[in-house]
Amino acid sequence: MDNKINFQQLVEKFVQASGMSRNWSEQFVRSFFDIISEKVIEEGLVKVKGLGTFKLVETENRESVNVNTGERIVIEGHQKINFIPEAELKDFINQPFASFDTINLTDNQLDELAKIEKEEQQNKSQSSRPQEAVPADVPKQTESADSEIARKVAAVKAMGKEAMAKEAMAREDMEKQLQETSEASEESVPSVSTKPLPQKSPDGVVIGPILPAGGTHDREVRHLPPVLAAGLKILAWVLSVIVALWVIVYAVWPAVAVAIFSDMETERKYSQASAIRQKMEYEQLMSLYEDSVQADADTVTANSAAVGGHQPDTVAEPVPEPEPVVKPASKQVQPASTVPSGKLVLLEADEKRDLSEFSASDTVNYRIAGLLAEHVVASGETLSRLSLKYYGTKKLWPYIACFNGGSTNMIDVGDVIRIPVIVNR
Amino acid sequence: MNNRQFLTQLSGKCSIDEKQASEHVQTLVEVLQQVWHEGDAVSLSGFGVFEVKKKNERISVNPTTGVRMLVPPKLALSFKPSSVLKEKLR
Numbered sequence: 001m002d003n004k005i006n007f008q009q010l011v012e013k014f015v016q017a018s019g020m021s022r023n024w025s026e027q028f029v030r031s032f033f034d035i036i037s038e039k040v041i042e043e044g045l046v047k048v049k050g051l052g053t054f055k056l057v058e059t060e061n062r063e064s065v066n067v068n069t070g071e072r073i074v075i076e077g078h079q080k081i082n083f084i085p086e087a088e089l090k091d092f093i094n095q096p097f098a099s100f101d102t103i104n105l106t107d108n109q110l111d112e113l114a115k116i117e118k119e120e121q122q123n124k125s126q127s128s129r130p131q132e133a134v135p136a137d138v139p140k141q142t143e144s145a146d147s148e149i150a151r152k153v154a155a156v157k158a159m160g161k162e163a164m165a166k167e168a169m170a171r172e173d174m175e176k177q178l179q180e181t182s183e184a185s186e187e188s189v190p191s192v193s194t195k196p197l198p199q200k201s202p203d204g205v206v207i208g209p210i211l212p213a214g215g216t217h218d219r220e221v222r223h224l225p226p227v228l229a230a231g232l233k234i235l236a237w238v239l240s241v242i243v244a245l246w247v248i249v250y251a252v253w254p255a256v257a258v259a260i261f262s263d264m265e266t267e268r269k270y271s272q273a274s275a276i277r278q279k280m281e282y283e284q285l286m287s288l289y290e291d292s293v294q295a296d297a298d299t300v301t302a303n304s305a306a307v308g309g310h311q312p313d314t315v316a317e318p319v320p321e322p323e324p325v326v327k328p329a330s331k332q333v334q335p336a337s338t339v340p341s342g343k344l345v346l347l348e349a350d351e352k353r354d355l356s357e358f359s360a361s362d363t364v365n366y367r368i369a370g371l372l373a374e375h376v377v378a379s380g381e382t383l384s385r386l387s388l389k390y391y392g393t394k395k396l397w398p399y400i401a402c403f404n405g406g407s408t409n410m411i412d413v414g415d416v417i418r419i420p421v422i423v424n425r
Numbered sequence: 426m427n428n429r430q431f432l433t434q435l436s437g438k439c440s441i442d443e444k445q446a447s448e449h450v451q452t453l454v455e456v457l458q459q460v461w462h463e464g465d466a467v468s469l470s471g472f473g474v475f476e477v478k479k480k481n482e483r484i485s486v487n488p489t490t491g492v493r494m495l496v497p498p499k500l501a502l503s504f505k506p507s508s509v510l511k512e513k514l515r
Contacts, residue, residue, distance in 0.1 A: 003465045004474075010456070010467060018452045024439070028449055031438040033472045037510050039426045039434070049428040049447075050454035054504075056514075079514050081473075083504030089454075093461050093477055093500050100497030105484065 040081060052085040366396070366422040368403055377415045390419050461502060473506040 005013075007029070015025045036054055040046045044056040061077045091098065375386055387397035403420035411417060426434075429443075436446040457475070460467055466476040482498040 004468045005460050005465050007469050010460070010469070013456045013460070014453055017456050018449060020449070028435075028439050029453065031435055032450070032453060033469055035431065035434050035438070037472055037513070039431070041513055043426045046426045046431060047428050048431055048450065048454075050451060051457070081504075081506045081510065081514070083475075083502075085502045089458065089502065092458055093502050095462070097497060097499050100482075100499075102497060103495040105493040105495055 050086065050089070052083060052089060055082045055084065056080070057082045366399060366424060368399060368420040369423045370421045371418055372421040373419045375417045375419055377411050377413055377417055379413050381411070381413075383411060383417070386417060386419065391422070396422065469507075471507060471509045473504055473510055475502060475504050477501070478503050 011022070011026045011029050014020075014029055015022050018025065020028070036046050036048065040054045040056060046054045048054075056079050058079055059077050062075050064073055064075050065071065066073050085093075372390065375390075377386075383397040383400050384394040386400055388394045390400075399420055399422050400417060404418055432443045432446045432450065435450065436443045439446070441449070457467060461475065461477050464477055466474055468474045477500050480499050480501055483496050485494050485496050486492070487494065
């Protein structure tokens, strides 16, 4: 390696390879290069098969600066000899690196960030959409209640704090309206307040199972014709509602049965629209949060079981006041229980208290108070995702970045990221 | 000057026919290839230096699409004519 072979050594090698006499070989090799140098000057181009092309190239006048004096000087145009090796020779020499290919670079980190931003915006638009719809009469209320359930599922998965705050406000609005209507007509209230509830309790041991069930169902359905898929969806939904209603009707409220059945007809009409919307939202959610669903699956069921325990009490009450209060709490519990230590018990308590006032600006109201965990970065993870995993929101990633001495979201697979404990100021 | 003309010239100088010249040229090129494959340089006084150089990997940008590409490292054969040959050019 890295030796310099001179003319004599080259001739020696040629003798060994060709078996010709040394004198003749020397003459041959010398002639070989003499002819090249002679003819390239005379004719400007010499092609040698297996080796390449020697070429005369004209250079133009160019200005330069004398490094010693700083003067501008003109380097006159001249001719120079270029050698372009044949493609085969090139490849042969490049053999050690032949396995490498040119790679198109995409800035994964930036893309990831942009994607997360998009998701957040989507969540916001999802949660703000039903907010605008003001429920006026009974059927409309059931419809918005449906979308509210979908929204809750979205929120459980998304954990965007802003979205949650908005939602909490939206729910408060809903409650007010529900209360108003309950005052207006005692008849309609039971059906309104019970309908969303049974859907959550028997159907589902609440939110958790609803989402996976809906997701897998959607995946199967995608292969079917759209009409059939929609039909199945509606059928499943209506069936679940009927079953839920029967349970409630027989267990708690036999007297209201008649009223509910009279509502059934109108409800069915609206269930189609809401089922389609639900499906769309499920699909979006599933594509966005497939990974987090897996991670959170057990905790969700645990929470929902706990919430399910509360359910009978709330069902019995005509005014659905306690129900929304239980919901946000369960949402807070979920991210908390994914995290091993007691730090989020703090968070949970805070957020239970301040849920309706929580907004994006509140993300600066924390301080770092020690080490929570050490996380080895796996493929596809970002600080935002870690923040989502440990704190339940993407917005708190700067705390992780700060705690690890950096200020960017750039992390590599295999890095050990120290997750700080953050507490409310 | 193409390969055939080159072989004619060579055969005339070394008193062999063109076919033999072609074979010997091939042998010589193979010898040179072997030398370069081992990473050695060939320095010929009065002609120049053939050297295998490693070009580092680099990031290049396609100016029309703006796509950034990682160009892998490679080994390239370079030829630097000797000063004697350069002198002849003038």
